[in-house]
Amino acid sequence: MAAEQTRQTPTKGLEETMTEPTGQTTVLYTRNGFAGPMATMVREQYPPQYTRVVGDYAPRILDLHALDEQAFDDVRSLPVSVLEGPGLRMEVSYRKQDSVFGLRNVFADEVHVVLAGSATLETEFGVLRVAKDDLVLIPRATTYRFVDVKDELREYILASETELSFAMQPGLGPLERFETPAPYADPSIRRGEFETVVRHGNEFTSIFTDYDPLPTVSTEGTPLVTKVNINDLRSIGMESGLLLPPLLFDDATTQTFIFDLSARSGSRPPVHYNADYDECILFMEGPGSWGAVNTPGLITHTPKGLAHQGPVENVPEGYRAILIETRCKLKVTAAGRDISHLAETDQYSRHPSESQLA
Ligand SMILES: [Fe+2]
Structure with a gap:
């Protein structure tokens, strides 16, 4: 897994990635979402990988069509x-x-x-x-x-x-x-x-x-x-120079944003920590898949401060998704827990240690 991770350096810019032959991973730490200072760490570890969780603060996938x-x-x-x-x-x-x-x-x-x-x-x-x-x-x-x-x-x-x-x-x-x-x-x-x-x-x-x-x-x-x-949004690839996903709904207080995160050409995101924002990705439509997520109505929740990478967005078949970023400290409700699974944050499939989730 690690040998295929993309590497980014501040001098090369976010759009330029390279395979790290040594298996090292460059990890991006960001303050204030896309707007604040950033720093990178080159690491031997692959930080999204974890074996189990005890407690409630964990990445999840919720199926919005699975409520009673x-x-x-x-x-x-x-x-x-x-x-x-x-x-x-x-x-x-x-x-x-x-x-x-x-x-x-x-x-x-x-x-x-x-x-x-x-x-x-x-x-x-x-x-x-x-x-x-x-x-x-x-x-x-x-x-x-x-x-x-x-x-x-x-x-x-x-x-x-x-x-x-x-x-x-x-x-x-x-x-x-x-x-x-x-x-x-x-x-x-x-x-x-x-x-x-x-x-x-x-x-x-x-x-x-x-x-x-x-x-x-x-x-x-x-x-x-x-x-x-x-479906009325054009895809703007990262080679255009527009590295950030297009903003759909703005918030002058910077509390909550909604972006279009549909398939687009460009490089896979680096491993990163959002220090200040929870991140939710709602998959709306295929035919392509966003990593392990290919069912409309699935939404991921990655709480702030947890390492994740996420799959490639450059999917030729195309898919439609939105990204919600919020400074709010989101907690899953009882109803949300009933429709959720623990997620790994590489491809966003079910984590094998699901039974450990509190
Ligand atoms: Fe992210």
Whole structure:
């Protein structure tokens, strides 16, 4: 294994790698994700390799399609948290029926990633059809609901108390197109009792009205609800000089970022430690594989400070994936533990010592 590791040196730059014939591994230590100081260590060891873990702080692979479906049978069921920490939650929703209330998260911006199915997303800013491989930003204090649900709408939802913004514009960069909500076909007032569930942190309050609070006649100003399909991003290889993956959703506080980490030409990442960021990679679509990961809906979690490398991204068959980086100290929840396995951090397959995981 070690003989095939790539080596990087600060003088050659991140894009240039070489096989180290002696079996040594160059390990990259980074502060502040892609933005801070970096240092390298040439080592005889291969630091991602470990024999077993006792405790809870460990790299995992979670299967977002493996939650107990009965948890979502109730039409009032809410998304289930699988990874969370202060100010950030990663949740999963399986929706078989249309929403019976509007949802309004007043403390967090939400990015919804559609894993399966389709639906119409109604918001106060208009309506959007959403389907598999769509990513939708719903800023806080925006009421929304899903109607015309087809084929069970499955979503991964990232809810961030720090502000997230869409970071791309169509043009010469990766983005070919994006969508904002269309006006309501019929915005006339609808009478009847309607419920809006206000989410404030981990608590919920229902506000009832005798009119439908969703439809809007027209909107102006900055488009805030934004949808992009992961397949509408061009691949920009590292030989272009763009070494960092394209940023999809930005956070001015640097707390949480979402990048496009789909297949691209260039060198395999070096062994590295993220000193300040937890790292999650959500595999969305093949046909190619990202190392051992080839099933849509698998998400890896590598807690900050643990050595890892990760597979080659230069996969000719192509695959689609996103990278979530966060300063948040994520912990797996009980529901998340039920759908997770201990991961090795070379190719991200199941670690053989899985039974040792606390
Ligand atoms: Fe990494």
